[in-house]
Amino acid sequence: MTGLTKTGAVGEPVPAGTEASAFLDIRDLKVHFPTDDGVVKSVDGLSFQLEKGKTLGIVGESGSGKSVTSLAVMGLHTAGQYAKRRRAQLSGEIWLNGQELLSAEPDTVRRLRGREMSMIFQDPLSALHPYYKIGYQIVEAYRVHHDVDKKTARKRAIEMLDRVGIPQPDKRVDDYPHQFSGGMRQRAMIAMALVNNPELLIADEPTTALDVTVQAQILDLIRDLQKEFGSAVIIITHDLGVVAELADDIVVMYGGRCVERGSAEQIFDRPQHPYTWGLLGSMPRIDREATDRLIPVKGSPPSLINVPSGCAFHPRCPYADVPADDASRTVRPELREVGSGHFAACHMRQEDRERIYTEEIAPKL
Amino acid sequence: MFAYLIRRLMAAVVLLFVVSAITYAIFFVLPRLAGSTPDQLAAQYIGKSPDPKTIDAVKQNLGLDDPVYVQYWDFIRGIFAGREFNFGPDPAQCNVPCLGYSFRDHQEVWPEMLDRLPVTASLAIGAAVLWLISGVTTGVISALRPGSFFDRAAMGIALAGVSLPMFFTGTVALALFTFHWQIFPNEFTPLTENPVRWFQGLMLPWFSLAFLYSALYARLTRAGMLETMGEDYIRTARAKGLKEPVVITRHGLRSALTPIVTIFGMDFALLLGGAVITETVFSFNGVGSWAVQSINENDLPPILGVTLFAAFFIVICNLVVDFVYAAIDPRVRVS
Numbered sequence: 001m002t003g004l005t006k007t008g009a010v011g012e013p014v015p016a017g018t019e020a021s022a023f024l025d026i027r028d029l030k031v032h033f034p035t036d037d038g039v040v041k042s043v044d045g046l047s048f049q050l051e052k053g054k055t056l057g058i059v060g061e062s063g064s065g066k067s068v069t070s071l072a073v074m075g076l077h078t079a080g081q082y083a084k085r086r087r088a089q090l091s092g093e094i095w096l097n098g099q100e101l102l103s104a105e106p107d108t109v110r111r112l113r114g115r116e117m118s119m120i121f122q123d124p125l126s127a128l129h130p131y132y133k134i135g136y137q138i139v140e141a142y143r144v145h146h147d148v149d150k151k152t153a154r155k156r157a158i159e160m161l162d163r164v165g166i167p168q169p170d171k172r173v174d175d176y177p178h179q180f181s182g183g184m185r186q187r188a189m190i191a192m193a194l195v196n197n198p199e200l201l202i203a204d205e206p207t208t209a210l211d212v213t214v215q216a217q218i219l220d221l222i223r224d225l226q227k228e229f230g231s232a233v234i235i236i237t238h239d240l241g242v243v244a245e246l247a248d249d250i251v252v253m254y255g256g257r258c259v260e261r262g263s264a265e266q267i268f269d270r271p272q273h274p275y276t277w278g279l280l281g282s283m284p285r286i287d288r289e290a291t292d293r294l295i296p297v298k299g300s301p302p303s304l305i306n307v308p309s310g311c312a313f314h315p316r317c318p319y320a321d322v323p324a325d326d327a328s329r330t331v332r333p334e335l336r337e338v339g340s341g342h343f344a345a346c347h348m349r350q351e352d353r354e355r356i357y358t359e360e361i362a363p364k365l
Numbered sequence: 366m367f368a369y370l371i372r373r374l375m376a377a378v379v380l381l382f383v384v385s386a387i388t389y390a391i392f393f394v395l396p397r398l399a400g401s402t403p404d405q406l407a408a409q410y411i412g413k414s415p416d417p418k419t420i421d422a423v424k425q426n427l428g429l430d431d432p433v434y435v436q437y438w439d440f441i442r443g444i445f446a447g448r449e450f451n452f453g454p455d456p457a458q459c460n461v462p463c464l465g466y467s468f469r470d471h472q473e474v475w476p477e478m479l480d481r482l483p484v485t486a487s488l489a490i491g492a493a494v495l496w497l498i499s500g501v502t503t504g505v506i507s508a509l510r511p512g513s514f515f516d517r518a519a520m521g522i523a524l525a526g527v528s529l530p531m532f533f534t535g536t537v538a539l540a541l542f543t544f545h546w547q548i549f550p551n552e553f554t555p556l557t558e559n560p561v562r563w564f565q566g567l568m569l570p571w572f573s574l575a576f577l578y579s580a581l582y583a584r585l586t587r588a589g590m591l592e593t594m595g596e597d598y599i600r601t602a603r604a605k606g607l608k609e610p611v612v613i614t615r616h617g618l619r620s621a622l623t624p625i626v627t628i629f630g631m632d633f634a635l636l637l638g639g640a641v642i643t644e645t646v647f648s649f650n651g652v653g654s655w656a657v658q659s660i661n662e663n664d665l666p667p668i669l670g671v672t673l674f675a676a677f678f679i680v681i682c683n684l685v686v687d688f689v690y691a692a693i694d695p696r697v698r699v700s
Binding site for chain 2: 129
């Protein structure tokens with residue numbers, strides 16, 4: 001355990017109850033939503049660790065539980081949810097800097113939000129309040145956690161806007177969100193998220209709503225800021241290109257569970273799970289022949305109420321019949337170590353996996 | 366922002382002129398089309414037994430034989446410059462803003478309306494404060510705990526409030542609190558005369574009116590809050606670490622209030638122009654009940670006056686709503 005966390009790699013699950021040594025340590029996280037149709041198991045047993053200064057990419061398609069995980073870390077599933085019967089049910093452990101968040105008082109978690117951990121959302125237009133000036137919204141974020149007067153906070157807001165590359169920050173600070181372009185809004189969101197020097201930054205699809213040239217700028221900005229502030233970053237995306245650029249470690253999620261995790265190198269060079277193969281195959285690459293077609297993952301994401309038996313991916317998996325005894329359909333695969341710090345949840349034997357990868361998958365990637 | 370306000374202001378002025386022209390046409394042209402002769406109109410001013418000579422004189426004086434546009438022009442001029450009428454033994458000066466003379470009691474319309482305005486205004490303002498506070502608060506609490514006991518109870522009562530007409534609620538309130546338990550008096554006392562009596566006398570109409578309106582406002586606020594609290598920027602506000610009351614009021618309620626402001630402007634203006642049913646039920650001598658009385662007596666000038674007056678309030682309140690809108694929502698100012 002200690003050896004793994006020192007390198008910042010995504011490690012083995014730690015037994016529950018013991019105090020964490022990683023900066024962010026999530027153990028067996030479950031987020032279930034009771035609905036009239038049944039319990040939606042958005043996240044169903046997820047564990048990973050993250051050290052300061054490192055970037056973790058969480059990848060998966062819509063409904064795989066990426067965003068739900070990040071909202072769970074931020075404590076945003078329970079904040080403001082007064083109606084008990086609709087409330088999300090969370091279990092497991094989330095350790096941030098030695099403090100367990102799921103069992104902590106709501107007000108304790110609130111004090112951490114925005115200061116120790118903060119978040120950038122997907123669509124900066126809807127995530128910013130249309131009625132308040134950009135500057136006011138940043139000042140507000142600063143003054144919740146710092147006992148300073150408005151003037152000092154305003155100076156800080158201008159400083160942050162300047163830092164994220166807003167031109168004429170002393171003028172634009174008095175603009176409203178609708179007066180900003182999409183990229184500038186996301187910059188303003190980032191300024192707001194970083195105004196308190198958080199140690200954990202969660203970026204939930206930060207570039208999805210932006211056009212491609214701006215995407216690259218925003219990713220560069222996040223990377224630069226991470227180097228500068230030394231914070232831990234979780235980047236959530238369905239775009240493998242984004243994680244390829246930023247992430248040290250990658251967690252691949254499917255149907256609310258982690259199907260593969262490891263370093264970015266391991267995931268991109270030696271992927272072990274058929275779903276990861278599918279994701280890689282559907283990613284456009286500049287070093288690929290232009291005539292090659294992208295290979296989509298067939299089928300659609302699983303229902304989170306009636307998760308397929310056995311391996312949740314088996315209905316879409318071309319290799320579901322490779323493991324013996326119909327294991328894919330009957331037994332839920334656990335994460336097994338397939339390399340140093342590299343885990344995959346698949347019933348296929350190592351030899352089969354490597355053979356299929358080298359013979360069938362790798363040539364097409 | 367400034368250009369927006371000027372534009373709105375000018376639109377309001379034009380609108381008032383259009384409203385006055387239409388109203389004038391309805392009250393002074395339509396009777397003629399329906400067969401009323403200038404002679405009959407003049408006779409209405411004089412009273413019981415008009416002789417032809419007086420009728421001619423009055424007709425001359427009021428310009429009842431003039432073309433409509435001349436009469437309308439005289440009417441408008443009267444509002445801004447005053448007018449002299451000469452239909453009785455003595456010439457009478459009708460001061461600015463002159464809305465004409467009542468056929469029935471030979472009083473100027475404007476001072477009579479001013480006399481009755483405190484009644485209507487007391488009624489409208491007090492009820493508005495009550496229903497805004499109770500309606501919005503109930504709506505917010507309901508929206509935060511949808512499906513809870515409070516929510517169900519409040520929305521049930523609100524449904525009753527919206528469905529029950531004023532003449533029912535008001536009459537029941539009167540029967541119980543005034544006649545049965547004799548808690549509140551049933552008369553209007555001017556504020557300047559006796560504030561305590563003023564307050565007591567208005568309690569029942571205030572609560573009856575507020576019950577009706579707060580029901581509507583509670584439902585509106587609840588719907589607005591439910592929608593707003595699901596917005597992304599509310600999640601952002603929480604992600605900043607803001608305390609929940611701040612999230613609800615500063616980020617949630619501020620957005621949810623925008624449609625409420627619009628409706629409130631209309632409702633309040635309509636009430637100021639005469640809370641017809643409420644004043645009638647509680648036998649208050651306000652602008653609304655005066656209009657009803659004038660309609661019953663075929664007394665055209667007061668009806669025209671009250672209509673214009675009400676239109677004036679509606680235009681003014683809408684103007685204020687536009688300004689408030691611009692203050693609330695910065696996006697309005699650019700478009």
